[in-house]
Amino acid sequence: MLQVEKVTGGYSLSHAVIHQLTFSVTNAEIVGLIGLNGAGKSTTIKHILGLMSPHTGTIKLDGNSLKEDTKSYRSKIAYIPEVPQFYEELTLWEHLELTALAYQIPTETFLSRANDLLELFRMQRAKKWFPNTFSKGMQQKIMILCAFLVEAKYMVIDEPFVGLDPLAIQAILQLLLEMKQKGMGILLSTHILSMAEKYCDRFLILDQGRIKLAGTLQDIQLQLNQPSISLEECFYKVVND
Structure with a gap:
């Protein structure tokens, strides 16, 4: 399990971008991380990858933090960034x-x-x-x-579909489902809410650095007392509140 527990963090100690985030990603599931630009999605991902250190709280993979077992932590996680980085x-x-x-x-x-x-x-x-x-x-x-x-055992993906042609999008979605069936835990940040609704098992709706709603689509619908609306409609209700 990837476990994020009461994590507050950001680019400086005087300015937190994410606040008290608590969530998990278990084996064989795809969790959608959704929010507006600036909601804290990429900051959350950077903390999970160890590119930033939490001000408070803990992040663990299978019970170990990056500091406790650096080699094991890094070997268990793969990452697709939003902006390509290459040599x-x-x-x-x-x-x-x-x-x-x-x-x-x-x-x-x-x-x-x-x-x-x-x-x-x-x-x-x-x-x-x-x-x-x-x-x-x-x-x-x-x-x-x-x-x-x-x-890897876990994969973190930040807006992977930007600039991809339709066949490449189809290929990546096919691979995500195959890896999920093999037991991979996947955290997927995306703005394409219809795609997230179709492929993700659970969702985290992030707004201004805080998790406003979390769970399956049915869980979120029940929390909003709107049992038949789409993920996109749920999202709009949260961010427009």
């Missing part, structure tokens, strides 16, 4: 090789997974190309390929 001097294939080395993926497993992913995302012809020659969507695919290559 200009490495080809797409070399990015995959570097990821395999970092996560100690056996060569045979690496070759099988990498080639399957390249085929699924129609990137075989670009495997020896440098990413600064790619379109934004192709650069995002580097991040997606590297993250799914790992098949």
Whole structure:
């Protein structure tokens, strides 16, 4: 379980962006993290990844914090950022090789997974190309390929669909469902609420750095006393309050 417990944090001790966040992501589920721009979604994700330290509260993966067992914590989590981050001097294939080395993926497993992913995302012809020659969507695919290559126990995804073509979106959704069936716990931040409603098991509605509603769609509908409305309608009711 990924467990976030009473976490308050931000970019400086004098200015908290997120406040008293408590939630979990268990094995074999997709949890949707939704909110307006500036609601604290990316800040929450940075705290989970260890890129920022909470002012108060704890974040644990399978009972251990990043400080308690750094190697185990990092090895269990994969990440797809909103903005592609890559090495200009490495080809797409070399990015995959570097990821395999970092996560100690056996060569045979690496070759099988990498080639399957390249085929699924129609990137075989670009495997020896440098990413600064790619379109934004192709650069995002580097991040997606590297993250799914790992098949980590948990995955954190921040707005993965920006710039992707429809076939790539279909491919990533297919992979998310496959990884969920294999037991992966997934935290997915997205603005595409209709997609979140279809693919996520539970939701966290974040507003001004606080979780306003959480649970399944049915749970959220009951909390709003609106048993038949969509996730999008639930969201509007929360942020317009």
